[in-house]
Amino acid sequence: MPTADSVLVLTGTFDPTADLVIEELNRRGTPVFRADTAWFPSRLALAASLDGAAGWGGTLTTARRRLDLSAVRAVYYRRPTAPVFPEAMSVEARNVAAAEARRGFGGLLSALSCRWLPPPGRAADAEYKPLQLRAAVEAGLRVPRTLITNDPESAREFASHIGTPVVYKPFTPIRGTLGGRSVAVYASVLAADDIGDPSISTTAHLFQEWVPKAHEVRLTAVGRQLFAAEIHADSDAARVDWRSDYDSLSYRVCEPPSAVANGIHRLLDQLALPYGAFDFVVSPSGDWTFLEVNPNGQYGFIEQATGLPITAAICDYLEGTDRA
Template sequence: MVGGAPGSVLIVTESEDVHADAMAATLRNLHGITPIRLDMREFPSETGGFRLGRIGTARTLAHVPGLDTVTAVWWRRPRQCRVATGISSADDEFRQAECDGFLQGLLWSIPALWVNDPGADRTACRKIVQLETARRSGFAVPDTLVTNDPSAAREFVAGRPGPVVYKRTGTGRANFTETRLLGPADLDRLDTIRSAPTTFQDYIEADCDLRVVWIDGLEWTVRIDSQSGVGRVDSRLDTAVAFTPARLPAAVSKSLTTLMGALGLVFGVLDLRLGRDGEYYFLEVNPQGQFAYLEIKTGLPIFASLANFLVGADAAVPGH
């Protein structure tokens, strides 16, 4: 595990996260900082402690030196502690809760700049919260039903004027699931949503899709020519189409700023869809979203911008 100097940046994520690798390289190259990295699955195999007394506090993890020097945390892709199981289900649950409670408390007590605040991050990951907040922030949002009631789903689909898509409602680390158009075969399988609440939405006929990386008010917007390839329904399915830097209209930027402020986020990756009707539709925001491929495709200095923010500099990058 790599340690850091005073004014360190802590990246909490999976050890195999390529975004963290790229950020570590960016921080070294631009700011001479080697960040601290932590994969929470390494606890309790490694020891840790929190000491509080009249002279102050001290946080220790045996394999992660320098926690008390941290001034910024990128809460990138945290995981649960990896606790051995097999004694009994009750004991396993108790030890998992104790380990998670300790490590989360140890980290969350660090008085640092958080990207993002863990509480806000957790709430903002709930897609129903996102959709309602986006609507109140002035975004156009496709008509939506989230339900585990097959009858309600059939009624919604039957009452829509055009095609409907369906997609997952949660944000866990299950296998990738694409957004799909609802067809006759799917209608026959609707009883299966009883144990898996599903999101149904009006399908927006698109001019293009946009992916926006938002860093404390700064927008890095990429236009994805999704309608020219196989990702017409879900732009994530085709990265061979054109990706070009773009700008949002002022009114959309205002709604975006309102949304992120209401969610309490300083960072997020948003998916918008520009409809053929000229409207910019909100689809979702991911507080831990992927963006490396956007930089590779367009040359936008997104990693440098986020690195600047983490070290307390202006997120803007000279020349952009």
């Protein structure tokens, strides 16, 4: 049986974050096989068999390359897209093919006996904000008072009870086009008239107390290593949500307090994640408040701005040479 030495990178066609990792693995001489699940079944062929205790073996094959599945040491699961089926197939046939691909192709990949960063099932669970907020509390991290509701009156009562400004946040990134223009929904501080808006009844909404901030922190955890950077905003919009105005931001390397670092490790252990991109608010008095963790979040802009060796840590993890 061949030595497990290849890293399988599953991601979309355009992914600068995955590019950073692939370039570093190439520099180290580690074999890399990059694929997108959208290539299956027309551009990516799978053939795998199970033979007793040897486990699953077989190949993934494209027009140019072939991967021996028994030689995979780790999978970097970034942002692959859904399989694409022939347009000539009926809607019903495509639905069946998609379900079979998910359980067959996806199930085979998940059965590989190797490291995953991150494990897709665990990552999918952790993307639920109610789950990660509960887990953060249990891990000992400070969390803003939060309400999830579709009841306008409950939103009014929440705002009245906490006695501070209220922030609305979408559960998932909302981006698209409207009238030919790119639009996005960011966190926003609500005016008093907005808190009981009837449109709240149309779906679930997340409201949190506003936490006074000196700055924010993006902390990237890879295994047991933590890489933290302060984010200082220089515009009104970015002071509410720094993602709304990257041009106004500046960065500074920092160290999390030991209690916060310990809470992060407990949270990752509870969620069974080897990676997380954490967002914290740091108050003027120095208290760190957890906002969220993205189990597959971007880190390249932080590394570029600060020089923190996050790509190297990810590659160490994938190669199995990371620090315990």
